[in-house]
Amino acid sequence: MKGKQRAVLLIACILALLTLAAVVAVLVLQSGTPYQQARNTMDPKGKLQLQDQENGWVLLSWPEGKNADGYLVEVLNTDTQESIHTAYAEGKTSCTVPQLPPNQKVTIRINSIGVYMDEGEEGMRIGDVPLEVTDIFNQPSVSGLEWSLDPDAHSLTFRFKLSAKAECVLFQQDENGTRTQMDTFPEESRTIVFGLNGECAMPEKDEVKTFALGAVVRETRYTYYGLVENTLSVEQDHLLGNTMMLSCRHEGQNIYTFTWNDTQADNYCLQQLTADQAGWVTLCTVPGNEKCSFTTQVLQRYTDYQFRVVAYYGDTMTENAYAAEPAKLRLTTGSSAIYSTVWPQRDISVYRDPQKSEVIGTAAGAQAFCVLDVENGLFKVRFGDGCGYIDSNYCMINLPEFMGGLCHYDITNSYSSIFTVHGYELPGITGYTVEGYESVCLYANDYLVPLLYPVAQKLEQAAHSAQKLGYRLKIYDAYRPSYATHRLYDLTAAVANWKLPGFTYDGSDGDFSGLTYLELMTNKGRYAMTAFLAKGGSRHNQGIAVDLTLESVETGEEIPMQTAMHDLSYFSVTGRNTETANVLRGIMTDAGFATLSTEWWHFQDDESRKSLGIDSYLLKGVSAACWMWDGQGWLYRCADGTYYINRTVTIEGISYSFDRDGHVI
Secondary structure, rough: OHHHHHHHHHHHHHHHHHHHHHHHHHHHHOOOHHHHHOEEOOOOEEEEEEEEEOOOEEEEEEEEEEEOEEEEEEEEEEEOEEEEEEEEEEOOOOEEOOOOOOOOOEEEEEEEEEEEEEOOEEEEEOOOOOOOEEEEEEOOOOEEEEEEEEOOOOOOEEEEEEOOOOOEEEEEEEOOEEEEHHHHHHOEEEEEOOOOOEEOOOOOOOOHHHHHHHHEEEOOOEEEEEOOEEEEEEEEOOOOOOOOOOEEEEEEEEEEEEEEEOOOOOEEEEEEEOOOOOEEEEEEEEEEEOOOOOOOOOOOOOOOOEEEEEEOOOOOOOOOEEEEEEEEEEEOHHHHHHHEEEEEOOOOEEOOOOOOOOOEEEOOOOOOOOOOOEEEOOEEEEEEEEEEEEEEEHHHEEHHHHHHOOOOOHHHHHHHOEEOOOOOOOOOOOOOOOOOOOOEOOOOOOEEEEHHHHHHHHHHHHHHHHHHOEEEEEEEEOOOOOHHHHHHHHHHHOOOOOOOOOOOOOOOOOOOOOEHHHHHHOOOOOOOOOOOOOOOOOOHHHHHHEEEEEEEOOOOOEEOOOOOEEOOOOOHHHHHHHHHHHHHHHHHHHHHOOEEEEEEEEEOOOHHHHHHHHOOOOOOOOOOOEEEOOOOOOEEEEOOOOEOEEEEEEEEEEEEEEEOOOEEE
């Protein structure tokens, strides 16, 4: 047994000695001789760069070799392999060589070199693989330069000839001669446009802008830059014509930035044509040496505007002092939530920021706010001493402020209700202000028309569709407080069994004398009264329904339907729709609205109600009273739509002073 153990131990010792010997051998091989350690190489796929020099030589540059201390550069006649030039570059990856022979195939070979010391003697080892490029290296060049100026277009155009395979390189050159590359292109012409709409700033007074042109040949293995020999300079006076051009950019939310070209004028006026087209109102005056631009405040929604920019000499504008013919521009604005009034459809959270990082309070249902901004689907509003963010999906927005003239509004419930039973007036309802609508008609005969924001966006789509057919949507009702719904039902129910007044309705439907209101309404019981008037909650109370009809864009007259608006009778059912009532139905349903079978004028957004989980009903009416922002400052709007001007008042226990424009001082 002991003998076997000794044998195993002996074998283990032998294996250990063999392993040690192998490690030593590897270390010896790795260390090698100095010559072996100096082994080096070039990347055979490396890319060479050539740059013509003022003295006629060519600067060669190449990628660094592996373990290289220097480089042997050879320029050879490819056909004969005779040397044209040989150079040694120590410690750097570039050198200059004489101008390469034109129209002759040349090989440029770069070998890396490793330097080593062996027993005190210095040796050099040539790299294993060289970097080698062969081609006909004719100098890239730009020749025959011609150039022209177009002052009216503020442009400089130059034309030239390029050598074979070359592209043009365009530089801008400063007063110290330092060049910045602007572009590289293969075409033999180029136009530079100056000014706000161009790629290059307009030169300042007494400033000179200098441009330089060179040429480059780009191949797979090398890039060859020729000399930059062509320069040209322009001054402001060369580029200023007498033709004005006005353009605008929509910044969003009906804010526009106007820009125009500079001319030889001293000053410019941007003007807006008055609504009655009686004259021009100056929006801003800009000196000729300043930036030719102006950004508006939020413009009115869906309104046609005309603007012009006038260029004139001196400090006073007169018709005969125009430096150029005025440039005009016309635009039609779109919808915008900015500075519109909104009311939460229910009590909702107010967040510190648009990321909803923290709840800072609650906005009460039907409380009025002015929208300052729209971020991340939230409305930014004034809240307490600062600002907060509320979910736009649960806010009703005032349609006239949001969509302006895209629709026509006549909220008759706010001043003289038109609810009838097929032309027969309802006592206490027809001709009266419906309770809950007292603050809806403002002093200027404008109306508050609240509709849930996502529903309003669908209504905008429907309004565009109607416009394409030559119609405008005329809205008679949108949000209706629950209190008003209950009052309409209760007052109607109280007279439902009264006999109709002792006169015959002047229509083609027959003689209804002897019937009660309810019998005429329901076709003698074929319908329920609740089919025409909600007893409990209505979609109007949720801010998702509208009552509307069509009017002609051309004449402004309402389009006849099978009944008048708000006719509480079976004559209004959609089964009796006229052709035009079906046109209205198609417009609204295509935009995502659902119908009510007993009212041809009623449309509701069930999709938004379901997706947003809207199931509550607002009881009270809305008011215009709230703080408003107009881009210049804070104003306070009263319930009747007027503003405090030149007075001091106490609002929510705090005293505020207002100037002649209505802004808080």
